[in-house]
Amino acid sequence: MMENExxxxxxxxxxxxxxxxxxAGGMNASSLRDGMEISQPAMSQHLSVLRKAGLVREERQGRFVNYEVDPDGLLLIARWLGKYRAYWPARIDALKILLKDMEP
Amino acid sequence: MMENExxxxxxxxxxxxxxxxxxAGGMNASSLRDGMEISQPAMSQHLSVLRKAGLVREERQGRFVNYEVDPDGLLLIARWLGKYRAYWPARIDALKILLKDMEP
DNA sequence: GAATCACATAAGCCTATGCTTATGTATTCT
DNA sequence: AGAATACATAAGCATAGGCTTATGTGATTC
Structure with a gap:
């Protein structure tokens, strides 16, 4: 799982x-398609990209595959953002406090 | 300036x-190229994309154009990240505290 | 004012990417 | 076992994206 992905x-x-x-809550690939106008293969491909990036993880449940947010991906983004904390606008200045814990 | 950009x-x-x-510090386009093996037009195009995204801002100084990080772009990312605070791993749990200030 | 410098823009090329249709693979149901 | 369901993968296509070479534009220097 890389920053680039x-x-x-x-x-x-x-x-x-x-x-x-x-x-908003984990669900399977079919449910994800509801109201989204996206083909089944397209959804599958998108989920694959998200999974490889560490943003999403899957868990097989019978013939369904349940997907949910993977916190690992979010952590990487937070780390990336943390590198530039010197430029954070004042509104998120408070973030500086916790950044000590975020450093790799 | 949009999230998508x-x-x-x-x-x-x-x-x-x-x-x-x-x-690491604002500088002009030529200085940015130093040690980067990138053509002048390519650098100019990249800077244009970054600028339109609100991640970077420019200031003309004579025949040089000085570029620097634009905090606005970082704020947007922080906002995006904030939407998913429910999934932040424990290590950045402290972030929750400041999120009240970050909401649009 | 002509040459030079710093940068932007244009046009074209090549690869990456997101989609489609078709097919493959598990799993469940009858 | 066979059909149906849920999803993944393959192959092909069309557009987007990043690069290159060439040229344009604004500012400085001689």
């Missing part, structure tokens, strides 16, 4: 939508 | 390198 995964708006949907 | 800008490793270099 994460940002490339999030560069696609459809994938960010999928991720956002999963953040 | 930000993530797409950061999806390219060269652009993340440029951004990281700028985070």
């Amino acid at each position: 994460i940002f490339r995964a999030l560069a696609d708006p459809t994938r960010r939508s999928i991720f956002e949907k999963l953040a | 930000i993530f797409r800008a950061l999806a390219d490793p060269t652009r993340r390198s440029i951004f990281e270099k700028l985070a």
